[in-house]
Each structure stands twice: as C-alpha cells, then as structure tokens.
Amino acid sequence: MKIVSDSPLKHRLSVEKHDRDNAGLTYVYPVVSRRAGGVSVGINLNPNNACNWRCIYCQVPDLERGAAPHIDLLQLEDELRWMLQQIVRGDFMQSSVPEEARRLNDIAFSGNGEPTTCKQFSQSVEIVGRVLEDFGLVGKIKLVLITNGSQLGRPEVLSALENMRQLNGEVWFKFDRAPDGRFNPVNQVVLSSTQVARRMASAAARCSTWLQTCMFARNGEPPSDEEIVAWLDFVKARLDEGVALKGVLLYGLARRPMLPEGAGLSALPAEWMEAFKARIEGLGLEVRLSL
Template identity: 60%
Template sequence: MAIQVISPLNVNDHRRDIAGLKYVYPVVSRRAGGVSIGINLNPNNACNWRCVYCQVPDLVRGPAPETDLQQLAAELDALLEHIVIGDFMQTAVPAEVRRINDIAFSGNGEPTTSTQFGAVIDVVAAARAKYALDIKTVLITNGSQLDKMAVQVALQKIAAMDGEVWFKIDRAPKDGFEFVNQITLTRTQVARRLAVSARGCPTWIQTCMFAVDGILPSDTELNDYVAFLAEQLASGVPITGVLLYGLARPSLQSEAPRLSAAPAEWMTALKIRLEQIGLAVKLSA
C-alpha cells in the first residue's frame, strides 16, 4: 500500500487524509511533542457531541460507522512500515520532533461509539507487537460511552498496552445543557464515568479554554471547574493530571466567529491553580 503524505507535517495541520488513507493518519502533536499516529473510526464526520471549538468539517451528530478491520490493519501496517523502516521521518517530519510518541484513537468523532472498538484495539496491539513499538496507546474521549461494559473491557486492553485516556472536561459539569460541548449531561454522570476511566486506565483530563464573544470564563466558572476536580481527587479518583490547552487552530463550527484564544498569562494562572490542588498540568497554548 502506497503512502503519500500531502505535505510535510506541522502542528497546525491535522488533516485525517494527509497520508491518503481512510482510517489512519500521522500528525505532529504539540501536546505529545512528536509524531502521533491517529486512528479515525469516524470517517463519516459523526460525533455524539458537537463541541463549539471542533475542527472537524461538516460535523454531524451520530455514531461511528462500521469499520473495515482488514483495511484498517493494512493501512496501519503500511504507515508503520514507512515510519519505522522507510524514510518518513526524514522526508515528512521536522527534525526536532522525529520520534513516534503514540498511537491515538482520535479522529473525527467519538471513537468509543464504534461497536468494533475492542476489535480495533486488538488490531493496534498486533501492529505494536510486529514493529516492537514501546509507545503509548491513547484514547481521546468525551467519556460518554464509559458506562458500557464493552467499552470498559476495551479500556482494560488499552491499560495493558501502557495506555492512557484523555478524558474531555472543558468546564465544570452541571445538570443540564452545556454550551461548550453542545450536550445535556448531569454532574453525576460525568463523575461516575471519570471514576470508571481513572480506575481502569491512567487518565488525564483534557480541557480547552477560550473566550466567547471576547469574554473569558468567569471566576465562578473557574472556581466550579477547579472545585469539581478537587472533589474527585478527595473522593479517591486517581486523576493523572490535566492537559490544558487553548485554540491552536480555528473552529469549523458555526460558533467559530465568537471564539478567541485566552491570553497566555491567563492560561498560566489556571495551570498554577490546578497544580495547587495537587494535579500535574501540561499546558499547550
């Protein structure tokens, strides 16, 4: 299978078709500091959430479609061969980030809505073994499916592969509609699912902060967010830390004109607050 990267990779280009493949794509991750191999189980651009900062074009509501496991395995094998054995790193990756950091379930929607999620993890495990990859396997998730036993079993497989979860919590969960994620949830749901994740696999909170109509999250919103995480720690939920980031690339949703980046000093101040409650924090502007 031929691999043809559309252009040299950079942190601002996360196109899922950059290697001409359906399910597998390479990116340079600013948070990971290296090459991340993405697994896109949502090539239909469907997600059960609709985050206002999402960079997926033509996003629609819905679950992941059926995955052609044979094609996914072939694509992953071809890309890994090009990276590990071929000249991919030299020709497509900036010199300072020429390392494979992880294989990440990310893509254009919520990966755990795939009914074949567990089977796809088995495909990844086989590829890791073939190329003797000592790298992380990462699940980037909104956590919405973690009440399902099949997803919990899949999580155990990820943990066995030196894996970790990046669990999306952008604001303190409250009962009712959430503007940022365009979804209705309860605080209890989020806390329960976060506990399932953190107790089953090392789990980082993934938080995107930004201004809406030029207004940053209020002191009350920040207090509630920090307090929620502190409550989880106090109740024994083993949160690994927080991946705190801002708007690096423009949203492709209708709310895009209303969104703007938070100042660096504001983000740093929030990082310090989170560290003060005992959380490790990785900040990406």
C-alpha cells in the same frame, strides 16, 4: 486498499495542519501533536464526520450528530501496518516531519468524532495491540484514547480500556467545563455531575487517565471565575473521593474552529493560561500546558 507509494503525505506535518486524509488513507493519519510532543499516528473510527457531541471549538468540517459507522477491520490493520512501516523503517521522519518533532510518541484513537461510539472499538484496540507487538513497540510508545467519556457505561468499552492498560495506554478524558445538569454551551450536550463523575472514575480505575481541557475566549471574554471555580471544585471532589487522575492536559486554540458556533472563539493570553495552570497545580495535579 489504496496506498500512495511514491509520497505518503499530501503535505509535510505541522502543528497547524491535522488533516485526516493527509496520507490518503481512510482510518489512519499522522500528525505532529502539541500535547504529545512528537508524531502521533491517529486512528479515525469516525470517517463519516459523526459525533454524539458538538464542541464549539471542533475542527471537523461538516460535523454531524451521530455515531461511528461500521469499520473495515482488515483495512484498518493494513493501513496501520503501512503507516508504521513508513515511520519506523522508512524515511518518513526525515522527509515529512519537522526536525524538532521527529519522535514517534503514540497511536491515538481520535479522528472526526467520538471513537468509542464505534461498535468495533474493542476489536480495534486488539488490532492495534497486535500491530504494536509485531513492530516491537509495546511499552515503547503510548496507546491513547481521546474520548468524551460518554460510552463508559458499556462493558465492552470498559474491557477495552483494561486491554489498553496492558499496552501502555492512556485515556485523555475531555473535561472542558464542570457539569451542572443544564445545557452545556461548550460541548452542546446535557450533562449531570453524577454521570460525569461516574464515567471519570470508571476510566481512571481501568487505565491511566488525564483530563483534557480546552480553554478559549468567546467574543473576546475569557471564562468567568464562576466557571473556573466550578471546574476546580468538581476535580477536587473527584480527588477527595480517591479517583486516581494522572494530571491535566490544558490547551488553547491553535487552529480555526470549523463549526458556525465557533465563529467568536479566540486564543487566550499566555498569562491567563499560566494562571489557570497554577490553580490546577494547587490541587496537587501535574499540568501539561499547550498554548
């Protein structure tokens, strides 16, 4: 494994920079996360820049349709141990992190594509659990899965979520727009209400689950009220069915989209985001807003 021993980062961390290769590693990268409110250690199981979705606000350069490649699990573990050594026992926080963000919040399966398309996802969760145990971090920080939910019909993925629950885990379930059975212009996938409802319920039944929702203007126009009502109605229906959602992580654009489809996107005014937050709270859910 190639480690940069004298300086672990190419540049200091900030909300604006989420480079996956900042630490010179293949699978592990640190970021300052708006939604986490501190340092998040990312695990990138998609170093091939492949994802089965193509969200128009995506910030992955040269994104391709596809699944995660075969992962070198020994290298993944070595990189994670090295990164935590820098953060927990070294001077990483003082040398590389803004003062207001100097807290380790979580380890997050995120990266350059959908992490659960990795055939070794379950084994990767086991590795993270072992490393957390060795560093005395179980129960002290979160283990987060940022997912579009597309693989939650696979038994091994569901089993991994149950394992995550024992490790203070959270699922951040991507839910940008309500499914209607037609082509989704935001995530560029075909989704049915039945599919998404089943996957959302499966996640919430096995691990603490938050919805993760990105809102933005397109060609200067905010989402229509029809889109917003459809989103609210879908979530309310899940709550009425007893799906135990923890809340909603509502966020806007902080960095420039990298796909051609994202050329006309821009951040929404704070007033619009606050008004939508209030409508979600009207469903009885906690909302964490990141502008």
